[in-house]
Amino acid sequence: MLPSIELQLINKKVKPTAMRLLVLEILYKDRNAVSLSDLVSKFERAEKSTLFRTLKTFEEKKIIHRIDDGTGSVKYALCADDCDDMHEDEHIHFVCTVCKNTICLNNIKIPSINLPNNFKLNDLQIIAKGICDKCNS
Ligand SMILES: [Zn+2]
Ligand SMILES: [Zn+2]
Ligand SMILES: [Zn+2]
Known part of the structure; x- marks a missing residue:
């Protein structure tokens, strides 16, 4: 496990439980x-409600942001x-129509x-919808 993940939770005043660390690790590893x-x-083996609460806590503590990409699932x-x-997080989000992933384009700001x-x-x-770099190569 990456030590910085635990530190980030502590910095944001979130108790680093095992579940929170695992969820955050996935968000770190996956660009989608x-x-x-x-x-x-x-x-x-985890309860859906526990996972939902973990996401809500992260959103409230400004660790993750929510994206409504029009696919029907937040x-x-x-x-x-x-x-x-x-x-x-005022950047554009890109939805790839091939792999169906949603990617933060952190450097492209919303005007x-x-x-x-x-x-x-x-x-x-x-x-933005289209074909991502991986699917396009
Ligand atoms: Zn944010
Ligand atoms: Zn793609
Ligand atoms: Zn984003």
Whole structure:
């Protein structure tokens, strides 16, 4: 196990339980965003509700961010270091139509948009769809 994973949980004031460490390790190793059902199939002996609570805790503690990629299942990916009080993950997400993976394009920022008067923005997601580098090579 990577020692930095445990440290990251401690830094974010999350108790590093065995389950949390295992889930976070998967998110670190895989560049693709994961859904709750992805985790359920990886942890056959874990309760779905436990996995769900683990994801919720990570999201609240700004360790992972949620991605609504339009596929019908919410996915989660690791946050950048600057997520602290607020999520700052304002980047584009890429959905590959071949391997069906969702990937954070951390370096491509979402442009700021000007809404009409009295419209209040809570969440802005940009989903790019196409063929990822691995499937395209
Ligand atoms: Zn974040
Ligand atoms: Zn792909
Ligand atoms: Zn992302």
